[in-house]
Amino acid sequence: MEVINVNDAKSFVTKANSEIREILAPRNSSPANQSLAEAKLLLGRCTQEHFHPKAEEICFILQGKGKMRVEDETRDVRASDGVVILPGQKHKI
Numbered sequence: 001m002e003v004i005n006v007n008d009a010k011s012f013v014t015k016a017n018s019e020i021r022e023i024l025a026p027r028n029s030s031p032a033n034q035s036l037a038e039a040k041l042l043l044g045r046c047t048q049e050h051f052h053p054k055a056e057e058i059c060f061i062l063q064g065k066g067k068m069r070v071e072d073e074t075r076d077v078r079a080s081d082g083v084v085i086l087p088g089q090k091h092k093i
Helices: none
Strands: 012-014 018-022 035-038 059-062 065-070 073-078 080-086
Touching: 065 080
Parallel strands: none
Antiparallel strands: 012 018, 018 035, 059 080, 065 073
16 A cells, blocks of 8 residues: 655646646556646646646646646636546647
């Protein structure tokens, strides 16, 4: 069993402009194709469009609101929304 507390995870800024704290990820635990991370994005900012070749991404919005684009579809998202992004899909928030 692996247990990592989010408060023990060091944050870093990604190439996509968000601040990330990886809670469970290939860098610090046994998952090979996925990770659980907390991401923060400053008000009025957006991530760069990017994709993950092998991993699915699930975003769960904890607070605030914004627009999520996955491929050619853009949707309004807000606190308590979950978004599934499949491998290879270009996306940004």
